[in-house]
Amino acid sequence: MKKANSIIFIIFIVLFIQILSISCKNGDTSNPGPAPTPIECTNSVGYPVDQNASSFLSTGYIAGNKFSVPSEITIHGLNVLLTRTSKCIIAVYGDNSDEPGTLLASTGVVTAKAGWNRFAIPDTVIPADTTFWLVATAEESAVKKYNTSTTYVHFMYPWSSSASGGIGEHTGWSSNTGELQVYACYEF
Secondary structure (H helix, E strand, O other): OHHHHHHHHHHHHHHHHHHHHHHHHHHHOOOOOOOOOOOOOOOEEEEOOOOOOOOEEEEEEEEEEEOOOOOOOEEEEEEEEOOOEEEEHHHHHHHHOOEEEEEEEOOOOOEEOEEEEEEEEEEEEEEEOEEEEEEEEEEEOOOEEEEEEEEEEEEEOOOHHHHOOOOOOOOOOOEEEEEHHHHHHHHO
């Protein structure tokens, strides 16, 4: 019995070391968060093309562009183009007098790679002819932004607050110009 317990203990230690070595690869003990969820994107609204973005959203800012659609849609995924790997949050907001209002859905904190990233969200219905916002923030200066005359809004908010409590709802957004490289996947 003592020999069997010793063998079980050794197996346990070996497995523990293997699991630890996988989770601490290269000394990195950070939690990478959920991986991008592959989802179909038959229809999209937003800015789904890499327009050789000439700048990026600075760290500590939440920003978004507003959109409306002629018929009711159900958003099921959000996409963002990043310049580098970073934790980020992408969200859909209702409109409140030309500012993001009620938070409708969010990816929560996710880790995204440089390039396009797609994340599933709970189905979010947007009624016909309703204005809504696609909003993003990142831990690093990573969300690509194409400088155009399109108006977007931004809000200074520490990443640590976004990471612990989500993007949340804010008032007092400021205006700027540009297109965040963010878009939503939807079905009719």
